[in-house]
Amino acid sequence: MERHLGLDQPWYTQYFEYVGGLLTGDFGISIETNRAIASELFPHLMATVELTIVAMGIAIFIGVNAGIISAWFHNRMLDYAVMVLALVGVSMPVFWLGLLEQYVFSVELGWLPSTSRTNAATQIDPITHIYFIDTLIQGEWGQFKDVLSHLVLPSVALATIPMAIIARITRSSMLDVMKSDYIRTAKAKGVKGFIVVYKHALKNAIIPVMTVIGLQAGLLLGGAILTETIFGWPGLGTYIYNAILARDYPVIQSGILVVATIFVFINLIVDLLYALVDPRIKYN
């Protein structure tokens, strides 16, 4: 047993073997299921990726537009309404919002399913393990609809806080940019308001927003743990949480490592994207 687990080796040899394993995609063996963690982890990871991508999409689309509307109607009723909503959104605990959604849309109205990724009867052949892509590739429309209907509630719950933060930053950033000379010039030349906002102003206003989006994308991974627990979403959060309950340390360790790695990569990508959006920033 001792030899099998490599416990007869000195600790540094064990450590280097572990790191070497990580680099070749070997995360070790789960104590609970006795299976390779890497193969167990992958589908869970993709389930979380699916949830966070959709949530981030919702948060960016609604958040940026709400911020723009708010800036456009500065100091009028619509501005106040959006800002109050954003403040409530920031103060909302994600697990409560999830429960409220389940109560309103599943229990009372019965419009949407409240748990898991698909109906029990639906069998999906996984290719990427991101179900809405898999079903699209295979052209299974019934399954695609089923997958989407399961996605709505958890992704909206997860999107709320970043949405509110993005809206607030977009608003203040837009207000700054709208004061600048080139916007006044554009307006004076008779460019339509819609084009001034989306074509001229947004380009400069989006940079601080992107920083926040990057930070929020990382935080979403944390928020996903709570959201997944409530909605029974079989993602990385649920995987780590169950491992914690079972005291399955190799799994906890690998799960946290994967999440932290993704988190760091997202921040790197956001840094690189700045240079793409703003040519004034250069990296050597």
Place this chain on the structure above:
Amino acid sequence: MPQTEVKKDTVKVKNQQAVTQPASPWKDAWRNFKKNKIAVTGTIIVLIFTIMAIFAPWLTPYSHSSGQLVDRLQPPSSDHWLGTDDFGRDILSRIIHGARISLTGGFAAVFGSIIVGSLLGVIAAYYGRWVDTLISRIFDVLLAFPSILLAIAIVTILEPTLQNALIAIAIINVPNFGRLIRSRVLSVKEEEFITAARAVGMNDRRILFKHIIPNSITPVVVQGTLAIATAIIEIAALSFLGLGTQPPKVDWGMMLSESQQYIVSAPWTMIFPGLAIMLTVLGFNLMGDGLRDALDPKMKS
């Protein structure tokens, strides 16, 4: 256009006051804060919950930890304003008692991280070189994890109790305060009055406590208020996952986690504790935003 006029007016008023009475920056801040209706609303919300927490045993109509099974899962009525839970316990009484853990917990965790974070930040900035590098890298490592995940990991290693949950929340907030203080001290350190103090012969410790820390405190006050809001959500989140408060104590996150099974038959067990969390957090957020505008007019959005 009308906006710039308003701004000119306020500038004038401020100048006149400055001439007639030399006000301290804190007095100025208080005057600005009072004018901000939203911030005052937030403060009132926080005060109400604080009073609830302090006087909980005298305010609660029923016991928070025991109830009559006959009364289980009653909807809100004149006897039980917010209904009862699965053990027949009065939800209003439990929410009032729960305020104690949320507020003292939020405050304690943030206070802990301010102390540790400030200490590390000041040391890093003041001594520079390898000390700075070491401390800054520790902050980087802590920031490389999504915070709630790190908190969960710490609690798992330590054992799930309320105290450990608070320690975990304090740890995840340390780098935020540390970095804030560090950058603040770095800029204050270069000011001329510090050079003057050193020329007069003040020692390091005296310069730190008499000059540098008092000049770095305002952003910490603002950040601290906002951090209490997040800490309250984090405590509730850990308790919700069963990693925080343990019965017979009561906490809003725990109430939510218990209510999960009764979402269909007794939705009030889920609605009210969540509402309490949201209102408290909203109160602290409003107050923090108001403080930032009042203490640092340059940051005003």
